Amino acid sequence: MLMSPVESNTWLILIAAISYIAGSFPTAYVVTKGMIGKDIRFEGSRNVGGMNAYRLIRAEKSEKLAVCGLGLTLVGDVGKGMLAIAVARWLGFLGYNPATALIIGSLFVILGHSYPLCFKFKEGGRGIATLMGVLLALNEPLLPIWGGTVLLSIFVAQYLMTGKINWKSGSKLFSVIGDQVAGRVAGIAIALVPLYFFDPQLFFPVLAATILVLVRHIQRVKGHIREWANR
Numbered sequence: 001m002l003m004s005p006v007e008s009n010t011w012l013i014l015i016a017a018i019s020y021i022a023g024s025f026p027t028a029y030v031v032t033k034g035m036i037g038k039d040i041r042f043e044g045s046r047n048v049g050g051m052n053a054y055r056l057i058r059a060e061k062s063e064k065l066a067v068c069g070l071g072l073t074l075v076g077d078v079g080k081g082m083l084a085i086a087v088a089r090w091l092g093f094l095g096y097n098p099a100t101a102l103i104i105g106s107l108f109v110i111l112g113h114s115y116p117l118c119f120k121f122k123e124g125g126r127g128i129a130t131l132m133g134v135l136l137a138l139n140e141p142l143l144p145i146w147g148g149t150v151l152l153s154i155f156v157a158q159y160l161m162t163g164k165i166n167w168k169s170g171s172k173l174f175s176v177i178g179d180q181v182a183g184r185v186a187g188i189a190i191a192l193v194p195l196y197f198f199d200p201q202l203f204f205p206v207l208a209a210t211i212l213v214l215v216r217h218i219q220r221v222k223g224h225i226r227e228w229a230n231r
Helices: 005-023 027-036 050-060 063-094 098-114 128-138 142-162 170-179 181-190 192-198 200-216 218-229
Strands: none
Touching: 005 063, 005 098, 027 050, 027 063, 050 063, 063 098, 063 128, 098 128, 098 200, 128 142, 128 181, 128 200, 142 170, 142 181, 142 192, 181 192, 181 200, 181 218, 192 200, 200 218
16 A cells, blocks of 8 residues: 555654654763763864864873774764664665655754754764764765775875875874865765765765765864965
């Protein structure tokens, strides 16, 4: 029996709600609060994300604990993205349009991460790790394709802007990955091209999540450009 539009929309709203609530869990906040007792929303870059958690924990404790904190944050944030896609697929027996459900799941889990319910719809993260989880759950090869494109863009941008890259220092390369915002944003946008050609059927869920991640980077990119221009 065919599902009526009202019934289909009801289940899609459920997917959106579950995805948003999952995305709203503030992993970096919980990890930082638990490890050093500080509120990440008011420390460092004030971004509720893995890199800010890493820097704050390293400054207060040690490199080893900072790496542990970063790992926990990544696991939690990537897991949120994977959960949203898994739920959209698991509940497919209800009869809604599966392609629409994947788009809604990917969009709303990033929305929850960026504008979490627990922080009154503000002070969330930028959604990169959660986007990684979405890609991994949609189709595993999407993640290395995306990651390779973003990393290449980061290092090209770093070289163009500074004229050098210290390939011998792992810590400095790691800093470049965290700090090179312009290259990261360009890479996230450019990565849409190979992702489309690899699996066009999954392009729209990827696009929905990517657009929101890019929107969350606008202010950071403006600040990064101003800093570079004033050097």
